[in-house]
Amino acid sequence: MLAAIDLGSNSFHMVVAQQQLGQLRIVDRLREMVRMAEGLDAKGKLDRKVEDRAIACLERFGQRIRGIPAVHVRALATNSVRALAEPQSFLVRAEAALGHAIEVVAGREEARLVYLGVAQANPTRDGSLRMVMDIGGGSTETIIGRGLDPIERESLQVGCVTTTRRFFSDGKLTRKRWRQGLIEVAAEFQQFALTYRQLGWSEAIGSSGTIKAIGKVCKEMKLTNGEITPVALWTLREHVLSFGSVDEIELPDLNEDRKPVIAGGILVLEAAFSALGIREMRVSKDAMREGILYDMAGRFGGVDPRESSIDALMLRYGVDTAQASRVDKTARSLFKQVAKTWKLDSDDMARLSWAARVHELGLAIAHSQYQVHGAYVLQNSDMAGFTFQEQQQLACIVRNQRRSISRSSLAALPDRVRPSTRRLVMLLRIAVLLHRSHEDERIKRKRLIARGNSLTLELNERWLDARPLLRTDLESAPEELKGLGIKLTIRLV
Template identity: 40%
Template sequence: MDLAASVDIGSHSFHLLVVQVENESIRPIDKIRDPVSLAAGLDENRYLSQESISRAVDTLRRFGERIRLIPPHRVRAVGTNTLRIAKNREEFIKCAEPALGHQIDIISGHEEARLIYLGVAHCMEDDAQKRLVVDIGGGSTELILGEGFSARRVESLYIGCVSLSKAFFPDGFITPSRLRNAEIMALQELEPIANTFKKHGWQRTIGSSGTILAIQEAVLAEGWSKSGISALSLKKLRKHLLAAGSLEQLSLKGVDSDRKQVLLGGFAILSAIFESLSLEVMEVSSGALREGVIYDLLGRLYQKDIREKTVKELMNRFQVDKAQAERVRAVSCSLYEKVKKDWKIEGDFQRRMIIWASLLHEIGLFVSYSQYHKHGQYLLNHLDMPGFSLRDQQWLSLLVRCHRRKFPLSELQLLRPEDREALRKLGVLLRLAVLLNRVRSDDEIPQIDIKVNSNLIKLTFPEGWLQNHPLTTADLATEANYLIGAGFFLQYS
């Protein structure tokens, strides 16, 4: 049985989805949800409390037990807004990954939005209509315009049901002024994007996530709506919330106790979205981030990796010299294949990183030749890159930064020890590939033998080649000095 799994480490709830894969489509066979409320564990300085970390790790340990027998390459775990902003997220990751038994990718808000749209699109009938998809999470809210399976415009706002509930309803009391102030804060976040979204337009409005599902359950159960969520049903829900006066007195059919704790913030955000975008009705989908992660993972497994498309689009956008990028890719991959076993850098992730870094190493030339490796690092750190996790972008940007001049040793120290060592070695291979392609001609690339032993690198060129290429010989001497600073010793003959 071909199984795959996704783990959504959300700001309010953690979700595990296990599916059976049949002809590139999925059939869910197990779902687990735990309302960990990770965002509630953030203090005013954005540090996760030890209690919230322990609670999260306990849940991930249970998830890990369920997916222990699924091959690692068929599992993907993603962290969202709370882990994006937590200053001690590395402390969390160090505890959480061993408990889960899998790597955790922290994704950007725009990547989260793209994956949410993918999950919603796959869970609905395929049509050509333009869609607005809305997802209210614990720490952020995503809005996406798209068609078919493609997200055309994505936005991630720094408001969520947990954060807004915590800010405006800490004691659970509901007053007209509190509720309106919460809505106004959401309206302020929506203001910069509302007119642009309206200008692009859409034909269907679809909501996803636990908050929107809970509100739909409530308005359907109370008889305020016959299908989905209408503007009128929200007005009736608002009246009901104010009449209750507090969470303790609030009774709503279809809303469980843990969801009720964050309902007020979620309602305020949804109400503001209806008001800001002039919505009359919203359909609700069961598809969400966890399904999107699964379908994106299947794309990687079946050679439809969105990251390949992203790299090609960046090469076009920033006018990268494709012939030169391909020369560097060919040499760096050749060197990688020869040393990957001895240097212990085997793996699909490492192979892809050296390829993509080779293709994008000159992206900074779009800004300026001077310090272009630093411009490239900045761009790759800050661009929206569909399919890439924050760790992916960090690796890629640092490899591009490493490809010439001095190694950025202080920045490498910020990486995990195991990442630091692998990235240093890939950086050396990229540097050598760039150096050997300085002439920018297919005819000038020699057949090179490379041997490595720990930090010693030996290059052997065809007999007489170095004597006939004094510029390359001089470049290798300069490079040897740079590599000494990074702890490597280069010999060549």
């Protein structure tokens, strides 16, 4: 059993599926209109009533997936949590309610997952390009891809909730406001419109509740057969404006909980059609939550986009692959010796391996403080498959591979990953030290023993005597490790 939870700015969704013979069979769906974006002010503070509404929803979701192992559950938060001034205070409550970890994804990673969900549900055989769009409560994702692979991904800070609040905050619908809204929102799409138009696409597909709702209304009004066209959008806009007020909007087959934000959704879609030159858009039943499911299933099957992201960074920054491989091999060897005692799992092993492979990434910028440069790149790069927290954790491990420990980088991590991150930092530091000379040779008699927060590293005495620089580094290590809370002892044998 697998469960995917999408904490959107407008709705929270959960999909539970069973994986059989490589196929996913949906067994349950839950959706609640939470409207997180509605309770978010300009300073990033969340209204307490809206927060309580979100927590209550997650408690219900948590009850449904109580029997599913944590490794089979993935919960991702999007734009509204990204916009919080103090996201961690909300996430602590939210994780306790759900009973599982919740991670925050960047806009482009959200776009990748949207595309994956839509592409899996709408397979093509000719390999042609297609454009996928998802209008959420606080952001809009636009992607061009081929097959299952996204080529261009963009995320804009415009959504049905935020756009309705921005242009119709008092509930009044006027032609002047709509025209101003179209100008401003279309300007956002113009940032990448030329690139998209030059690439082109054979079909446009829309996902998410907003676009699905607009498609249903177009069908009920007999404007189309369910697809969305420019003429249908213009007709729908004129119909909406005729009501004069958001509260008075009445559209066929439109749910009550979507009425307060449908004006903003139509405006965003009309602006996108205009700026990108979309002639027709059909609607997909699948979206980001299905993308999360397929992404999880792919990881279990050995297809992890995070591996490709690490390889791409190594290539882009000219990482010494031989040295990276040496450090990676030693780090994994040390990990296996202490994993049981330190209660580290396969996910921790993957994080340590990734950090080892890119630990010298910062050398492309400068040798001085290269661990700081590397950490900055890792924390701020667009890395497919990684969440904000995963990038933050990876950056922390790389930042603390040498010199003094950055307590602030550790303090910024969620409480649940801080203890394991300290231990992964320790293992990487030892591996980096042992290979400081960049020599391609076997380290004689390397053994690591863990007891609580104490480590004993056994090394061959003659081998170490031939390496005075390494010996000096190891002797100074205890002073540099104070910020980790781990004691390292060297035993010569």
